[in-house]
Amino acid sequence: MREGAPTGELTAPANSVPPGLAERVRAGERAALARALTLVESLPLEGASSGARVPPDLAPLLAGRVRAHVVGVTGAPGAGKSTLVGRLAVHLRERGRRVGVLAVDPSSPFSGGALLGDRVRMAVPVADPGLFVRSVASRGHQGGLALAVFRMVRVMAAAGMETVLVETVGAGQNDVGVLGVADTVVLVLNPATGDEIQALKAGIVEIGDVMVVNKADLPGADETYRAVTSALDIASSPDPGWRVPVVRVSALQDRGLDLLIEALERHRIHLSSGPAGLRRRRIQAEWELRAALLAAVERRLVAPLTASGRWAHLVDRLASGELSADEAAEAVLGSLNP
Known part of the structure; x- marks a missing residue:
C-alpha cells in the first residue's frame, strides 16, 4: 500500500510529533507509520537549516x-x-x-x-x-x-x-x-x-x-x-x-x-x-555513523555560516575564481576557531 506524503513535501516541522506516535507505530498503525516516515525523512534537511535534532518522541524508533x-x-x-x-x-x-x-x-x-x-x-x-x-x-x-x-x-x-x-x-x-x-x-x-x-x-x-x-x-x-x-x-x-x-x-x-x-x-x-552477521552489522554501524556525522557537521557548521551570510560569500568567491575549493573548505573549518 502506498501511503505517506510525496517525497518532495517535507514541510512538517520536526517538533510537530503527535503524542504517542512511537507507540502507535509499534502497534502497526499505518497512518502513524506514514507520519513517522515523513518526519524522519525531513529531519536531515531541517537539521541542516535550523539546528533541529531528533525529537525525543521519535528517538525510540531509531x-x-x-x-x-x-x-x-x-x-x-x-x-x-x-x-x-x-x-x-x-x-x-x-x-x-x-x-x-x-x-x-x-x-x-x-x-x-x-x-x-x-x-x-x-x-x-x-x-x-x-x-x-x-x-x-x-x-x-x-x-x-x-x-x-x-x-x-x-x-x-x-x-x-x-x-x-x-x-x-x-x-x-x-x-x-x-x-x-x-x-x-x-x-x-x-x-x-x-x-x-x-x-x-x-x-x-x-x-x-x-x-x-x-x-x-x-x-x-x-x-x-x-x-x-x-x-x-x-x-x-x-x-x-x-x-x-x-x-x-x-x-x-x-x-x-x-x-x-x-x-x-x-x-x-x-x-x-x-561471524559474517557480526561483520555485516559493524559495516552497517560504520556507514550509519558516518551518515549521521556528516549530517551533524552540516547542522552545526554550515547552518550558522548560512545564517550569517558567510556561506554565500565563500560560494561567491569560489565561483569568481578568487578561492579554490580547498581554500574555501579551510575557511569554513577555520570558522570553528575564529
Missing part, C-alpha cells in the same frame, strides 16, 4: 537492533529493479511476511524531491495491509543513500515489517552505499548489455550477496548467466563462508522469484549462524 531482514536491490539503471522489487514483495507476502519497501529515487537539486517515483511502477496490491511502499529521495548522496534511508529502515522495522526491501537509484559501480544498510545485497544484471563484464571488475559486484540475471526471457540471458557464474568461480569473496548464487529471473513474466527468495533466506540464515 535506536536498538534492526530485527527485520533488510534486502538491498541495486544494479545499473534499466535493469528492471522496480519491477523485480514489486514482484518480490508480492511473493514474500504470499508467504505471510510483512514487507516494507523503500524506493530510493534520484532527487531534484532544487526541491530535494524524488524525480522518478519508482513505487508507481511496482504494480503492488494497493489494499494489502501487510505491504507498505514508500519513495525516498537520494538527495545526491554518494551511493544513492541519505541518512533518512537508515532512519526509515529503522522505523519500518519498528512497525513490525519482517522484510524491508531497499531499491537504490542504480549508479553503476559507485552504488555501494547499499551495503551500509542491507543485510543482503541483490545485484541485478541485464542480459546481453555488457553487465556481465562488471563481474570481472572490482567495485559494486563485490558487494553482491545474490546475483540476479533479470529479464531471463530475453536473448543473451544464458550467456550472461554463464559469464557471471564463471567469474564468481575465480573471484575472491569477502565472505569465504558464502558462495554467491546466480539466479535467473523474469520479473515481468513472474518467473524465478521463488528461487530468489530461497537464496535470500539462505543468506539470512548464513548471517544469523556465524
Whole structure:
C-alpha cells in the first residue's frame, strides 16, 4: 500500500510529533507509520537549516537492533529493479511476511524531491495491509543513500515489517552505499548489455550477496548467466563462508522469484549462524555513523555560516575564481576557531 506524503513535501516541522506516535507505530498503525516516515525523512534537511535534532518522541524508533531482514536491490539503471522489487514483495507476502519497501529515487537539486517515483511502477496490491511502499529521495548522496534511508529502515522495522526491501537509484559501480544498510545485497544484471563484464571488475559486484540475471526471457540471458557464474568461480569473496548464487529471473513474466527468495533466506540464515552477521552489522554501524556525522557537521557548521551570510560569500568567491575549493573548505573549518 502506498501511503505517506510525496517525497518532495517535507514541510512538517520536526517538533510537530503527535503524542504517542512511537507507540502507535509499534502497534502497526499505518497512518502513524506514514507520519513517522515523513518526519524522519525531513529531519536531515531541517537539521541542516535550523539546528533541529531528533525529537525525543521519535528517538525510540531509531535506536536498538534492526530485527527485520533488510534486502538491498541495486544494479545499473534499466535493469528492471522496480519491477523485480514489486514482484518480490508480492511473493514474500504470499508467504505471510510483512514487507516494507523503500524506493530510493534520484532527487531534484532544487526541491530535494524524488524525480522518478519508482513505487508507481511496482504494480503492488494497493489494499494489502501487510505491504507498505514508500519513495525516498537520494538527495545526491554518494551511493544513492541519505541518512533518512537508515532512519526509515529503522522505523519500518519498528512497525513490525519482517522484510524491508531497499531499491537504490542504480549508479553503476559507485552504488555501494547499499551495503551500509542491507543485510543482503541483490545485484541485478541485464542480459546481453555488457553487465556481465562488471563481474570481472572490482567495485559494486563485490558487494553482491545474490546475483540476479533479470529479464531471463530475453536473448543473451544464458550467456550472461554463464559469464557471471564463471567469474564468481575465480573471484575472491569477502565472505569465504558464502558462495554467491546466480539466479535467473523474469520479473515481468513472474518467473524465478521463488528461487530468489530461497537464496535470500539462505543468506539470512548464513548471517544469523556465524561471524559474517557480526561483520555485516559493524559495516552497517560504520556507514550509519558516518551518515549521521556528516549530517551533524552540516547542522552545526554550515547552518550558522548560512545564517550569517558567510556561506554565500565563500560560494561567491569560489565561483569568481578568487578561492579554490580547498581554500574555501579551510575557511569554513577555520570558522570553528575564529
